Amino acid sequence: MRQNIKVHHWYLYVGLIGLAVLLVGLGARVAASQTASCNKLNKLPSYFDKIICQHAISSIDNGRQIFRYDTFGDEAFWGGALGLHETIQGEQFGGIGPGLSPQAALELGLKVDVAALPRPLIKQLRNGQVDLTDPAVTLALLQLDAVVGVTGFFDDNEEDSLDAIGIHCAFCHSTVDDSLLPGIGHRLDGWPNRDLNVGAIIAFAPNLQPLADLLGVDVDTVEQVLLSWGPGKFDAELFLDGKAFRPDGGPAATLIPPAFGLAGVNLHTWTGWGSVTHWNAFVANLEMHGQGTFYDPRLDDAEKFPIAAANNFGHIHSDPDLITSKLADLHLYQLAIPAPKPPAGSFDEEAAARGEVLFTGKANCASCHVPPIFTEPGWNMHTPEEIGIDDFQANRSPDERYRTAPLKGLWAHTQGGFYHDGRFATLQDVINHYNTFFGLGLTQEEINDLVEYLKSL
Numbered sequence: 429m430r431q432n433i434k435v436h437h438w439y440l441y442v443g444l445i446g447l448a449v450l451l452v453g454l455g456a457r458v459a460a461s462q463t464a465s466c467n468k469l470n471k472l473p474s475y476f477d478k479i480i481c482q483h484a485i486s487s488i489d490n491g492r493q494i495f496r497y498d499t500f501g502d503e504a505f506w507g508g509a510l511g512l513h514e515t516i517q518g519e520q521f522g523g524i525g526p527g528l529s530p531q532a533a534l535e536l537g538l539k540v541d542v543a544a545l546p547r548p549l550i551k552q553l554r555n556g557q558v559d560l561t562d563p564a565v566t567l568a569l570l571q572l573d574a575v576v577g578v579t580g581f582f583d584d585n586e587e588d589s590l591d592a593i594g595i596h597c598a599f600c601h602s603t604v605d606d607s608l609l610p611g612i613g614h615r616l617d618g619w620p621n622r623d624l625n626v627g628a629i630i631a632f633a634p635n636l637q638p639l640a641d642l643l644g645v646d647v648d649t650v651e652q653v654l655l656s657w658g659p660g661k662f663d664a665e666l667f668l669d670g671k672a673f674r675p676d677g678g679p680a681a682t683l684i685p686p687a688f689g690l691a692g693v694n695l696h697t698w699t700g701w702g703s704v705t706h707w708n709a710f711v712a713n714l715e716m717h718g719q720g721t722f723y724d725p726r727l728d729d730a731e732k733f734p735i736a737a738a739n740n741f742g743h744i745h746s747d748p749d750l751i752t753s754k755l756a757d758l759h760l761y762q763l764a765i766p767a768p769k770p771p772a773g774s775f776d777e778e779a780a781a782r783g784e785v786l787f788t789g790k791a792n793c794a795s796c797h798v799p800p801i802f803t804e805p806g807w808n809m810h811t812p813e814e815i816g817i818d819d820f821q822a823n824r825s826p827d828e829r830y831r832t833a834p835l836k837g838l839w840a841h842t843q844g845g846f847y848h849d850g851r852f853a854t855l856q857d858v859i860n861h862y863n864t865f866f867g868l869g870l871t872q873e874e875i876n877d878l879v880e881y882l883k884s885l
C-alpha cells in the first residue's frame with residue numbers, strides 16, 4: 429500500500445517537473461525564436477554585437493506596428509475636421525447619408541486584412557454569405573481593425589457608432605495579396621496601393637471647408653481637384669503650392685511610389701525631397717495631419733510654396749508630439765522591406781539575360797540606374813533636361829530635379845504606369861522614350877530584351 433503511494437508520488441513529481449519544463453520551454457521559445465539569430469553572435473568577440481542584433485529585431489517589430497496602425501493623432505483631422513467618419517457610418521448609425529458599404533469601400537481601393545478576420549467570417553465571405561452592400565459590415569470590419577491603413581475610433585457608450593477615423597502609412601503604402609477575394613487578403617507592406625482612390629475618399633468627407641480655406645478656393649473646386657486624381661495617385665505638394673493642374677491640364681497628382689527596396693538609396697520621393705526619415709516626418713505632420721514636430725525652412729520660400737510659407741508648415745510644433753519618438757523605428761522598418769522578387773515564369777529569362785547586357789552596355793541605363801540599387805550611389809538627382817521631360821513637378825520641389833527611381837520590384841507596380849505621373853503606360857514606352865531622347869539606336873528586339881530584364885528585377 430505504502431509503496432504504491434510512494435510510486436504514485438514519484439510519477440507525480442516527474443509529471444510536474446515535465447510540465448514545468450514544457451511551460452518554461454514554450455515561453456522561452458517565443459523569445460528565443462526572435463533572438464535565435466542574435467544568439468549565434470555569442471561567438472563573436474563583443475557583447476555589443478548581440479545588443480545591436482536584438483535592437484534591430486525589436487525596432488523593426490515596433491516600426492511594423494507604427495507603419496500599420498499608428499495614426500499619430502491624425503483622427504483630429506480626418507474625423508474631427510473633415511468628419512469622414514460621419515459619411516462612412518451613415519445616418520443609420522448617427523452619421524450622414526447612406527454610409528459606406530464594403531463593396532463601395534473596395535471599389536475605392538481600400539483593402540481588407542484577412543489575418544484580422546475571425547474564422548467564421550472568413551468562411552462566410554468565401555461562401556458569399558456576407559452582405560457587402562451593408563454599411564454595418566464596414567463598421568464591423570473597422571471594429572476588427574481589418575481595414576488596411578484605417579482606424580475607426582468607436583464611441584465608448586454606443587459601441588457601433590464611430591467618433592472619428594484616422595489613417596496610417598499603410599493606407600497608401602500597403603496592399604493585400606487577394607488570397608480570399610479581390611481586395612481581401614494578407615498584407616503586403618511597402619507595395620503601393622495603386623487601386624486606392626485617395627482623392628475620391630477625401631471627397632467623400634462631408635466637410636471640405638478646411639481644405640478650401642487652406643487653398644483659398646471654394647468647396648466645389650476642392651472637390652473637382654480631388655476627383656481629378658484617380659486611383660493610385662496623391663498630390664503631396666498641393667497643400668504647399670496650391671498647384672492642382674499641370675500646364676497641359678492634367679492633374680498634378682503623382683503616383684504612390686513603392687516603399688520597398690529603399691535601403692541604400694540616398695534621396696527619396698519622385699523629386700528627391702530628402703531621406704526616408706525626412707519624408708516620414710513631412711508626411712506624418714503635413715499630409716496625414718498627425719501631431720508632431722517638423723522643421724524644413726525650405727518651405728519658407730513664399731514664391732515656390734505660398735501656402736506652406738503662409739501657414740509656417742516648415743516650423744511645426746505640437747504638444748504632445750506623437751510623431752518624433754516613432755521616427756527611428758519607422759525608418760528602420762522601411763529600410764528592412766526588400767523589393768519583392770518577380771514570380772517564376774513572369775519573364776523570359778534568356779531575353780532578360782540579353783537585356784542585362786544592354787542595360788549596362790549599349791543602352792547605358794546603368795550610368796544612372798547603378799546595379800544593384802538601381803539609382804546613383806550619392807546625389808541621385810537629374811534635371812528635367814537630362815532625362816528629356818518637362819519641369820513642372822521638378823519645380824514643385826526644393827532642388828528642381830527628378831530623382832533616379834530605384835527599379836527593383838518594378839513588376840509589382842506596373843498599374844498606373846511609370847515615371848512620377850505615370851506618363852508612360854508600359855515599360856516599352858519608357859524605353860522608347862530613352863531610345864529617342866538619347867539616340868540609342870536600339871532595335872525592337874533589343875527593346876523587348878530590355879523590357880524582360882526590367883521585369884526580372
Ligand code: HEC
Pocket residue numbers: 595596597598599600601626661662663664665682683684685686687690695696697698699704707708711712716758762
Ligand atoms: C495619402 C497617401 C499616402 C500616405 C498616407 C503616406 N504616403 Fe508616403 N508617399 C505618397 C506619395 C504620393 C509619395 C510621393 C510623393 C512625391 O514624390 O511628391 C510618397 C512617398 C513616400 C516615400 C518615398 C519613396 C521613394 O520613392 O523613395 C516614402 C519612404 C514614404 N512615402 C513613406 C511613407 C510613410 C512612412 C508614411 C506614414 C508616415 C506615408 N508614406 C504615408 C503617398 C502617401
Ligand code: HEC
Pocket residue numbers: 698791792793794795796797809810814815830831832833835838845846847848849855858859862863878882
Ligand atoms: C540620366 C539618367 C538616367 C538614365 C541614363 C536612365 N534613366 Fe531611367 N530614370 C531616371 C530618372 C531621373 C527617373 C525618374 C523619372 C520620373 O520620376 O519622372 C527614371 C525613371 C525610370 C523608370 C520608371 C521607374 C518608375 O518607378 O516609374 C524606368 C523603368 C527607367 N527609368 C528605366 C531606364 C532604362 C531602361 C534606361 C536605359 C534605357 C534608363 N532608365 C536610363 C534617370 C535615368
